[in-house]
Amino acid sequence: MATLFGSGIKRREDPRLITGSGTFTDDIKLPGLTFAAMVRSPYAHATIRKIDTAAAAQAPGVIAVITGKDIAGKVGPVPCAFNVPNCDLKLPPHPALATNKVRYVGDAVAMIVATSRAAARDAVDLVDVDYDPLPATVDPEKAVQPGTAQLHDEVPGNVAFTWHVAGGDADQAFAQAAVKVSLRIVQQRLLPTAMEPRSAVASYNKATGQLTLWATSQNPHIHRFLTSVTLGLPEHKIRVISPDVGGGFGSKIPGYADEFLVAYAAMTLGRSVKWTEDRSENYTVTTHGRDHVEYVEMCGTGDGTITGLRTKIHAGLGAYASTAAPGVPTILHGLMYSGAYTIPNVKGTVIGAYTNTTPVDAYRGAGRPEATYLIERLVDCYARRIGMDPALVRRKNLIPADKMPYTVATGITYDSGDYHAALDKAMELIDYRGFRERQEKARKDGHYLGIGVSSYTEICGLGPSQVAGQIGFGGGLYESAIVRVYPTGMVRAYIGTRPHGQGEETTFAQIVADEFGVPIENVEIVAGDTESTPQGWGTYGSRTTAVGGAALKNAAVKVKEKAKKLAAHLLEANEADLEWHDGKFQVKGSPAQAKAFGELALMANVAWNMPAGMEPGLEASAFFDPTNFVFPYGTHIATVDVDLETGEVTVLRYVCVDDCGPHINPMIVEGQVHGGVIQGVGEALQEIAVYSDDGQLMTGTMMDYAVPKASQMPTIESHFTYTPTPVNPLGVKGIGEAGTIGSVPCIVNAVVDALAPLGITHIDKPLTPARVWAAIQQAKGGAR
Amino acid sequence: MKRSIALSVNGVSHSVEVEPRALLAQVLRDDLNLTGTHIGCDTSQCGACTIHLNGRATKSCTVLAVQAEGAEITTIEGLAKNGALHPLQNAFWEKHGLQCGFCTPGMIMSAADLLASNGSPSDEQIRHAIEGNLCRCTGYQNIVAAIKSAASA
Amino acid sequence: MIPASFDYVRAKSLRDALNAIGTDGTKVLAGGHSLIPMMRFRLAQPGRLLDIGQLAELKGIDLKGRGARIGAGTSYRELLDSPELAERYPLIAEATRGIGDVQVRNRGTIGGGLAHADPASDMPAVMLALGATFNLRSKGGKRSVAAADFFTGAFTTALASDELLIDIALPAPPKKAGMAYASFEQKASGYAIAAAAAVVTKSRKTITGVTLALTGVGDRAYLADASGAVGSHGDDAALEAAVANVTKGIDVNGDIHASVEYRSHLARVVARRAIALALSRAG
Known part of the structure; x- marks a missing residue:
């Protein structure tokens, strides 16, 4: 089969x-x-x-x-x-x-x-x-300044926390560096907008x-x-x-x-x-996402080796700390400051602020898009400063495949990957060099084209429960599954996660059907009801397949092991003499002596003839607690055309090469990439939640908050490399958030690249026509 | 305040007691149990509530039930005929044109309106035609592919 | 989002409607696509709705002669479904394709939209550029108002409380005129940040007439002076100069989507683009 x-x-x-x-x-x-x-x-x-x-x-x-x-x-x-x-x-x-x-x-x-x-x-x-x-305070940077409105008596200065991360010696790296670049970045507040309220x-x-x-x-x-x-x-x-x-997207x-x-x-x-x-x-x-005001800097050598990164982040929490909120701009953000690179020295301070706004919590990517964005913006600024192509700077600093597994400056260990392969493939697919030539010609004709690259790695498949405890997460991060086989050989599998659009009712059934050699129609996946499903921690952080899928696989393996013992008993053979072939256990060299999975299901459930000491029934549960997170990665490249007169950005092509390990269902994986990328394009080009100074949400309906529409979005050319992780038995990494993490900086980098001849080095997202136009006016010295 | 109105939905006549302020979407869902029609916004942007009113795609959250009296209404539940899925339903399934599925009924109803007047739409025409339907999961790409494939089915 | 309670009356004839209109707290409901969203937010709380959506008297497009008469109850979809109308007034089709979305165009009516007078809606500019006349009727009589006199402010028109917009009369378009609509849309709502409707005539290569109307810019759609383009060949510099003052005297809107400065700039851009495109279609 x-x-x-x-x-x-x-x-x-x-x-x-x-x-x-x-x-x-x-x-x-x-x-x-x-x-x-x-x-x-x-x-x-x-x-x-x-x-x-x-x-x-x-x-x-x-x-x-x-x-x-x-x-x-x-x-x-x-x-x-x-x-x-x-x-x-x-x-x-x-x-x-x-x-x-x-x-x-x-x-x-x-x-x-x-x-x-x-x-x-x-x-x-x-x-x-x-x-x-x-009086109200709405901006995470202003909220912690003296003299600002105070939200909570227990929280002087509205400072919810001050969190530090460091690895290597960033201060020394900056002191010694030949080149330093810095940016003030606003990562705007977003409205998750699951279509179902x-x-x-x-x-x-x-x-x-x-x-x-x-x-x-x-x-x-x-x-x-x-x-x-x-x-x-x-x-x-x-x-x-x-x-x-x-849909949820964290909300x-x-x-x-x-x-x-x-x-x-x-x-x-x-x-x-x-x-x-x-x-x-x-x-x-319902919770919002992002809301950072950041002061970030990168240093390196004159010939393209990045040596350090420092940040000071003001992260808005809104009026109260939502369920997972404190972990998002800290653990899920700061630990990723080396990005996909060998940056040896990093240092960050994150100041969480209470403001008179809707609570902020996880939103697709949760902390990692913010980290990737600031790193990838800085890489481009650094490349421009030293006069080197940004793609080449990336190639020079990406973690080499032969160094995997690789422990980055913040102490976490990336599991696997060939980062260069993804970059090279994406550059080839978009014809990077050819575009640079066309860009040069177009500029002479007054057309401003740009190309933007983003190489990301992200931390997901959350995660070992022991680590959850260490980082203050008030729960476990394992997953569990029960696989129950009925007398007729039909299978129900109960899982603790709660997929909601990601397709695990299908992919998980693929795992189970493969294990038992039965048609997928014989397998039903059950999720969402705490009455029937075993303890689990949910679907977020691109963890469902990497953790929940692994638990399910292990439960199915347990069932099969029991079936094998039963088969050996019924066939009066040694277990070691049995082999699994085409849905049956058969005696090696004597394939006529065999017990099919369905037969074993019946015999186990009626229990007429069980081996001594074996319990009746055919079911098993398994808990899977991974030994590490998983780290999907990839390179996204976009080309854009900017209308200098209106500030309108048109995405010409969007190529992405992602690696999330082997695909259980390639169609579903690609769908996750599409959705993730478009959410990121929305963040890069048009989505922003705006508060007035007195705390009124000015984008309180879909008339003012620009959820991407079909007519506004590009077609995505989605490609892959396939590097398994050793962290789980399926070898799979997560893909739910990678699209959003990779796409935001690549779009912004492309637009800034287009406008570089005007001397523009940064524009805060979203790059609405109004903002791009204003940046162009400013670059022209205000003259029209 | 309530009044009795007759609504013809998916070929079946119903008599329902409604207040004049009752929105058609709410009546379909709450009174007629046709919960495939969803409500995703309050400003007529998202299109999750799209049904056909006299054959034309309509946002049922922006129509009073009393306005719909005398009209022929089709909802997602009435699209499959004689147990066979509508070509658009098949195409959405085939092309992975949905993820969470919340926007899907409205999306399919809009697409059906498009295909009724344009048998072979271009990608651009499809994207324009579903401007009134928001999807947060798929990035639209497979929806466009599904509609295109249904057109040629 | 549930509207406050109200009474509902469905008019069975135009006479019926004219008898009912004007009573206290009565609002006219056509397609409902402007009114119902406001009622859901309880920004409008009429005591009674008079539904004129079914009145056959208000529907239809009459293209007898060289002009046109469009019933106020004609839906945007019906406008688009008339190739004859698009042939005579391509401006209407071009602008209508961008109104709302398919579902909105299926229900929304031209008269409903004009009477609602949203400062950013498209059709008022089209009507101004085409020199439309609006025929109004009340129980007491009828009168006609030029489009240029109809829009009196944001969401306000010359319609009296007991009057109904019956139909729109369009004069014959200038011979061999080119028409174009250029809009720069707010990405969430789809409404115009600034949009321009232009009707241009030319003789050989020289522009002989320009009618330009803008919407989205101020509190109402308005006719703007672009006569500076007349006599030119419509080259960039000439058009640039001709549209330089299109927001002069207008209290330009500034909001979270576009500052006053940006919107003023966009007004000039769409004006120039609409004229240039119309010119390319003239003759």
Whole structure:
């Protein structure tokens, strides 16, 4: 039988999704369902003088109006679960409903529960909150300056943490370096914009004390854990179901006040409760991404060897520390300061700041895009300074394949890879030299073309649990799986992660079907329900396949080992004399003596004739805790045309060469790259969340936040090299975030390259026409 | 305040009690249980709620149910005929034109409108035609490929 | 996003509609693609909606004679589906293709959009450039208003509260005129940051007439003076000079998407590009 590993078979999730038969959280209907709506602060910063709920409580259809006073002692503060050590992290309480003070536009002050969505919404307008507005602070750099508005009494100067990373001796490297370049970079705030808004449905059985919570979650087991902690409800009484999830990109990792409140309401009112956010609510309440103001510098020799990198980063956390927030600009960012290079000396300081804005948390790439972006921008600046082609500087500094595994300055060890091969292949595919010639000619005709390169490596497949403990992550980072074989040979595999678009219902079935030599139709992958699936930590950090897939593989191997023992018993042969061939265990040299997988499944389940000491049944569970992270890498190259008159950037070609190890399903891998790259192109060219100085989100709807449209985006030429990792039994690395990590700097580098003749060395992303035009005007000395 | 209206959806007539302010998308989902039509925004940008109203792609979150009385409505649930997937549904499956699948019903309904008036659209025409449908997962490339392949199917 | 409660009336005839319009708190609903989004945010909370979306009297394109008459209830899609209209007024088709998206064009109506008078919408500029006249009617009578007098500010028009826009009359386009629409769109909303509609005539190589209208720039679409191009051959320098003052006297918008300076610059760019393109199509 041909192996399914490596085959681009059609996805098994699709039949329900293309026919409208999927089940997303807002699709859940329960008898007697009620609907919740939140009353949210219109001010970024204000003290609450009084909340008058009388009119709302009497409105038609209203069942309850719940305020912070009502939940005191019953709903705990919204937890932060990434307690990064050695940085004086301050985690002020984050009340689920504000009672004394609101700290961002969208901060909830009351919850309405009513018999219909409309009645709940109407009652929101009837809650009279008397606010006393305070000055606000929205910029992560300004927020930590003296004299700025203070958010939390417990956090002087709004400094949430000051985190340091160092490897080698960066100060000495800079002191001795022939060449130094520096930049001030703003990595703008982004809105993750999963197409499905967040939603939660809760139902509670008072007699059994059992809470069922349907939620838009990338990690239902974490949500069960956090719900237990927040509501003080025993964990075994909580069932969290994350049904079909319409994208997350990090924004559906955190535990939010909303889900806890919906659960609380169901428990106290004895009614099932549903809450679904609107898009504008999503934009003001669901976590944002990025938000850095950075001072970064690179040093090196005059002939192209990079010797050091230093950073000072102001990272905005928003008003409160969201679930994973402190880990994003620190652990997931600073440890990657060597990038794909042999940079021996690095040093960074990250200052986390509370601001009167929506909390910031993981967003596709989470910390690594920010690291890659600053490194790749600096490499280009350095190359330009020494008059060397940026691609050649990269080639000179990339970690050589023969040095793998390679321990970088920050102490982490990259697993495997041939970084030069990816760079060379990408340069060849885009005809790098040919483009440089065309660029030269075009410039003479007044056309400004540019080419940008980005060589990245990223840390994913999170990660060893021991490391999770060391870095303050409030959970494990292993994964688990149960493989259960039924008497008829059909297989169900239960996994602890929660894929939501990445296709593991298909790729994981490919793994299992291969292991057992059965048709893929005989295998079903089950995810998302904590009642049936084993403990897992979720789908983020490009970890599902590298960690969860490995757990599944190991569980399947265990099942097969048991089947082999049973086969030996039934065939009255030595186990050592059996070989696996075409879905059967057969006696070597005597293939007629064989037991097919299905036969063994039946015999194990009926248990009529088991070997002495063997338990009946055919199932196994496995936990997989990797020994290291995995490090996908690659090179992306884009060419662009800049219209000097309007500032409009057109991407001409986009070539990427990524290496995430072997592909279980090449079609799905390529799809991940497409989506990731376009999200990065959006970040590079058009996406930005803008706050006014008084803390109003100016891009609060899709009318103002430019989610990429089909007509605005280029076609991607996606290519690969294939280097397995030794870290897991499948050899696979992650590919969910690589596209976003690689694409942002390559687009910006291309635009700056196009405008280099004007003396432009940097423009902060997003490179909207307005910004590019302004930079051109400035370069021309303001003259038009 | 509620009134009884008749809606013809996927060839079936329904009588529903709605408030005039009820949006067609909400009525399809909540009252008629046709939850394949999704709601992804509140400004008529995302297109997840796209259905056909008298054969034309329409954002059902920007139509009142009372406005739709007397019209022929088709939703994603009504696209497959006699148990056979619509060529677009097959093409999206074949070409990996979806990941999380949330935007997919609306995307397919828009594409169906395009193909009804243009049997062999170019990439550029396809990208223009789905401007009113946002997808955050696929980068659009395989969606374009799927629509193109359905056109030639 | 649920609108506040309101009453709903569907007009069965034009007379029906004219009798109902003008009563307190009544808003006219055509395609709804401007009004319903505002109602979802409760920025508009009309007490009653008068639905004129089904009125056959308001639909249709009449191309008898050398001009045109377009019913206010005609959808953008119906405009695009008329090759005859596109032949006579290619400007309408060019601009309409860029309005909203397919779904919006399927529902949105030309009259609804014009009566809504969004300062960044496309069609007002097209109407100005083509010299349209808007025919209005109330229970008491009818009157006609030139497009140039119709748009009185952001989201405000010459329509009285008891008046309905019935149809749009377009004069015959100048003989052998070239027309073009050039728009620079805000990437999220698709609305124009600045857009220009131009109608250009020429004799041999010389420009003999330019009508230019801009939208997105100020609080309403307006006719801009580009007469400086007349007599020239339409070379870059001549057009550059002709559009140099197209925002003169206009209170140019500045917002998070475009500063006053950038939008003013774009206004000149789209004006020049529209004229140049129209010129290339003239004759």
